[in-house]
Amino acid sequence: MGHVQALRLWQSSELPEDRSFRESIHYSGRKTARAKSEYRRLQILEATLRIAARDGLRGIKHRAVAREAKVPLASTTYYFRDINELISDSFMLFAEKAREELSHFYDTINLVLDSIPDETRRRGGEGRSELATRLTAITTAYLAEQFSERREQVLAEQVFLMESLRDERLADLARSYRSAWIAGLEQILQRLDSPAPARDASLLVNVVLGLGYDTMLNQRVADAKTLEQSVHRIICMILGL
Template identity: 70%
Template sequence: MAQVHIPETREQGELPENRLLRQSIRYRGRKTLRAKSEIRRLEILEATLRIAARDGLRGIKHRAVAREADVPLAATTYYFRDIHELISDSFMLFAEKARDNLDGFYDTINLVLDTIPTETLRRGGPQRRELAARLSVISTAYLYEQFTKRRQQVLAEQVFLMEALRDDRLAGLARSYREAWTAGLRQILERLDSPSPVRDAALLVNVTLGMGYDTLLNDQRVDYNALSETVGRVIGLALGEPEPEPS
């Protein structure tokens, strides 16, 4: 099985939930020993993700994936014994990429917090409202990019999470994926002296998933100002502060 490489420095300070997600990412398809074979395997999985986002899981067939990846039909059956193994491994690849993307966002937030005076990080501290506004700007920019430039990934996320409700073999990874997402937020909220970091981390995840779903459902351009207003209100709530003033 292909192993996910995680830099040693990140593992040392890794949250238990993040470690659980990393350990849950286990590919079931044929093990690859050569770089060329690994590239082809990833091309097949990337093609599967594109089909999942475009046509849903019902569109994932060996022949359709081979055509999308521009590889011989025999290549898909060589690396993956059946459709479920192909679907499962594509979810693994999605979770791996999504985790790295989230880690980058959390790293950015934590770097910002490293520059903030300790008294401001405490609830009711000076310039707390300005900090909430700054975090709102960063978070809005991140979500705007997700909902516009990474729209296919957002759609694939919705597809896989819905499929996990029906497939116990995917449900475990979906839970680990969500727990890792929530854990990173909880750690940040704890640094910010949130009144209820566990509850508010779950709230932020639910709101973000809902916004992603609404964006896809309405199939319209994302209103940056409306997104900023929503993010500002939620962050202000999580920090126990009034809604931050527009930047």
Template identity: 55%
Template sequence: MGQMEPTTGTKVKPQAELVDAFPAYQGRKVARAKSAARRRAILEAALRIAARDGVRGIKHRSVAQEAGVPLAATTYYFRDINELISDAFLLFAERASHDIQSFCDTLGLVLDNQPPEDLARKSPRRGLLARRLGTIANAFIESHVNGGRDRMLVEQVFLIEALREPHLAEMARRYRHSWIAGLRGVLERLESPHPHEDATLVIDLAFGMGYDQLLGLPGGEAVSLKRGVERMVNLILGVGYE
């Protein structure tokens, strides 16, 4: 994925560009709809196992049992377990990229409907815009933190496993970059002086909130999440802290 030049008014990157940043699936290619459905069912089963038992629980036999397919099916579509794990992570990463792009598209629509002068960093209406964006960001993060425990577990499991396994590390880097790149386009339009760094901070905070919620730490409840998101948006947009 190429670097974006910081330009006021830059539109959010199209969804296809973020999704195409990921490598191709490694498993056996299929053409028939029935074969594609079975292959996907195997990957879906691997993701459920990852959320329940961790990556180490993903074995050909356990995945076949979870998917309700013959053991021979998993070895037919995936030559080894690393190939199956990589493709399962890729399926998860593509879904997450669609989520972040949908979120960025929503933010982009809000910005499209603002007068150009309201997007300026020194605009007197910056606080109002910050509140609108904060409401959208809070709804997005809250829905993921409070309504997607399995999704967050899979994310944590794969990212931690990527620290051990080189074949997952590059995909983990691209996965993280897809989140940062989407937000960076929005922050450039808002005249952030450091859009890449600010986007990284937002992603780090969102990931941290998810981790804290999984652990049951204070701060995972709705009120605390809302306050944290509002403060993050205000800091990045330079509202009340300059």
């Protein structure tokens, strides 16, 4: 599948309700005929992501990427038409990796919801406070890992999303990336009887992005206690507590 076709997969502003988050984003840039060639192509994309996190998009140059990936300079122009395609494809690869991590997180949340009574899932039902505590623990652990162990990934995300405000080519990808993130969260909020699951999902995504930005800005490991308190407050508001 070519780059243009891959880009079209990202450009739907609304995802059908019956499409799961797991299906909503899938990296499908230009494919290569041999496994060795595909491996080299992925080497280049991974190197591009590292440079984006370290130096921003301004640091993504053919020579810099080739040096980071430890491949011949000609490889970067062989597999990618230009720098714009290299940046777009690296953003798609980043989103696919993020999708996999979020899918595991959402699966964990859904397992918790599967295990509780229907009454607890209903707004105003018994056991919502205990549910908030369980969801807080899971969410805090996930975010703490993202902000600490996966700092480079969070930095790359911030770089791509900020640059998308200036570059319309990246803006289409950023909007679809965000829509997919929201879609999976909206499904969970529907199960939790949110009166406005789409709105609440969007608000939660904004809060998480803000938390990530704050952590990166202050160049510190996320304070677990403060993070837990923030997450618990947000979840209580979402659950109507």
